Amino acid sequence: MTAFDALDLRLAPGDGPVAFGGTLGAEELLAAYRRGLFPLPAADLYASAYNEAVYGGDVEAGRVALLPGGPDPYALAWWSPDPRPVIAPDGVRLGGRLARRLRNRLGWRTSADRAFGQVLAACAEGRQPVWLTEELAAALVRLHELGVAHSGEVWEGEELVGGVFGVAVGPVLSLDSMFHRRPDAARVAVADLGARFGAAGGRLLDAQWDGPHVRSLGAVPMARSRYLGELSGGAVAGALDGTLLPAARLG
Template sequence: MTLSADLLLHAYASGVFPMAESRDDPDVFWVDPKRRGILPLDGFRISRSLAKRIRRGGYEIAINTDFAGVVTGCADREETWINDEIFDRYAELHDMGFAHSLEVWQDAELIGGVYGVSLGAAFFGESMFSRRTDASKIALAYLVDRLNAGGYILCDTQFITPHLASLGGREIARARYRRILAEALPQSGDFLSPEIPDPQLLLQRRTQTS
């Protein structure tokens, strides 16, 4: 199946998303799981060790400075569902202003990040990666802060992994997911305007919303 940017946007608005069997498989299929993973924006958990790591700093957060690098980092693993077709279409969505990356940099090196698609007040998290300890967790902490600041009401993670569950991610039934999605789409989330907080402010905000 050949994807297009418009078809992708329609799919997300309908509650489905694409995957490939592997990096080398040119085919793409649609996924509509019975149980959907979400990251509640008021329920993100920062452990003491992660809070200590965030507070220590030594990293920089950036938005959309290397979208292709983040997608490449996410695909750089033994098994991946990101093939060339998916890579190209999300790059196109990024150029159109619908797909965004949040990046963690250290010593001018991209060490972690997350990317996804923004529609209305819904953010569809696609994938994340980490090249140093806790880099993806730091990226998610700043992502959740950004989504809260930007007025989002849904952060879709597609599936739940032990990693996401440890941060507060959970599964909900497909019908409930679609109700939340229907509420989010007519509203407006702002991914680009919120400022990137310093570590102390990030942790303070998280304490206030937990």
Template sequence: MTRDGNEVKRRALTPQILLRAYAAGIFPMADDANDPEIFWVQPEMRGVIPLDAFHVPKSLAKRVRQAPYDIRFNTAFRAVIAACAETTETRERTWINWPIRELYCQLHEMGHAHSVEAWEDDQLVGGLYGVSLGRAFFGESMFSRKTDASKICLVHLVERLKERGFILLDTQFTTDHLKRFGAIDVPHEEYEDMLAEALIGEAKFG
């Protein structure tokens, strides 16, 4: 049962159930950070960034070379997901509620959820997090407190995925922001084939 016409109430979800859902092409969301309920989503059109067609805008590539931030991996997962759940002046609502935050922190402890972090003077100024399964990485959310911080994290994420043998970067949906990096919409049937291939074998995020 999915959000595409049908909805299920939150059950006693476990990290294991969550991984099985990802393997079936389904992911959870909440209507609001303050809503304790979770529903399952299975989009008819899935957002994907083809790793071999990842595009870095020229101005951003220059910023990456300048290395304005210290980029770290998996050193502050809980802080990253908390920041992604915060409302801001430009983001009045988020879909990351407390049950989701706790589930993904458990996935992180199991080695299946990861963060990419931008630090400046030992202050966390941007980041993103997602889930790894097989050779697939499912991007969940990102945040930025300084110019280009989350974008630079995305560049480093893609570099790491390529280096470590991942073949699928799932963004769930496409946005104008992600399309600048090469994100495309993939029909559900085509996505299922891509996911099935990515679940064969194992890539280690680190």
């Protein structure tokens, strides 16, 4: 049993946090992803106080759960948006212009799970508010060591120019964050990681937060109830092929 097992997401808000509190160890983090939740740690005491000011009434009324553990429950929020933006592993849109550039001019290469720590650090670099805390990063690194968290990398020579990382649960890969140091490199990273995940038996990429950017990647909204069914249904995706490959094959 975990603290998340008692949550009834059928009644949980779809446009706000569904719970506060708990801890961010690797086991707890994986349990959350298996239940269709992901964490959003507060960047500082001000952000924690803001969470309490905005959502404290919902917690007291029982509309948002309060999980045991942690000295400051409002320092850690758990989200499960409804609907959820999802993409088929082979459905990431590159667009005609980028596809032509990959085929004709760019010498990028791609890999998976070769530079997880570097991708994590690059995704955290300069981001405000700071959500990828040291505690969360440590839990994600542990999940990567266990073969659950994955990264996709785009290389220009020996330089890492783009990447994405996420957590796999059954046939679903939940994408947490991406970065780019060259235009469109993050998009290529998502397309490549999606292709590798699909080849390993994966069925769905979860983009977590809806918006114009993920819609441009090919995301479509899926009701949370159906998304939760996808998490628990079907075969578990296998290990990803991390071979260094030319990005031109995606074009």
